[in-house]
Amino acid sequence: MDTVASVRGYVELTRPGNAAAAGALAAIGAFVAGGAADNPFATVAAALATVFAVAAGNAINDYFDRDIDRINDPDRPIPRGAVPPRAALAFSLALFAGAVGLVLPLPVPAIAIAAVNLVALVAYTELFKGLPGVGNAVVAYLGGSTFLFGAAAVGALGPAPGVLFALAALSTFTREIIKDVEDIAGDREEGLNTLPIAVGSRRALALAAALLVLAVVLSPVPYLRNTFGLPYLAVVVPADVVMLYAAADAFERPGHAQRRLKIGMFLAAAAFVVGRLGVVV
Secondary structure, eight states: OOHHHHHHHHHHHTOHHHHHHHHHHHHHHHHHHTOTTTOHHHHHHHHHHHHHHHHHHHHHHHHHTHHHHHHHOTTSTTTTTSSOHHHHHHHHHHHHHHHHHHHTTSOHHHHHHHHHHHHHHHHIIIIITTSTTHHHHHHHHHHHHHHHHHHHHTTOOOHHHHHHHHHHHHHHHHHHHHHHHHTHHHHHHHTOOOHHHHHOHHHHHHHHHHHHHHHHHHTTHHHHTTSSOHHHHHHHHHHHHHHHHHHHHTTTOHHHHHHHHHHHHHHHHHHHHHHHHHHHO
């Protein structure tokens, strides 16, 4: 196989957009906590460690999911032959090693969060993915914990990163259920018992929508507690509208809905950045 195609395959394994976004979220966690300016090296280390860890998790997930991907996503690097399975596993382990090296100089709470996340990432596909709702909860925790990790890295865990964690985890859980509805055919073929398979697509989507409503209800808390001012509210309200629309749309167009939900989630993260900027200014 041509070298360029092979390199492209390894890059695709990492889902570079998702990995980079996760690193940005860790940096946002540090910024929202108020410790990024005083601890720039810890902020950068946390962001890079998150990029490496998410990239490693994506690669090892592709390794374990290679049979499912032959049905659900045959263009992924392993099913299409761009990366051999064993090479994908070795690549993932090298990325995990890089993440560990970046995490070790950070404060103990950040190391603890990273250790839990590392175990969850490695165990996800084999132990949790096929359990109704459990795999979704693990991914939701991992998504939200990027903010906690960033805050812990600069020694500034507090209410604002905690609320951001809760909002991110709830909205990620919703998005994961919607993705499972899309992937029912392949998951059934592989013998997985995801939530939509266990209880039916519409019931699973109803639960997802209920959790998203809870996230929306929680979203004004930083404003109500006087942590952030009106600029935060001005951005988080449109984010809430986008996410609620996505939850409703999921009953008819799950693929379209999960992409829209992702946009809403990033808008919500931006609201926290705007809120912190308002405090700094």
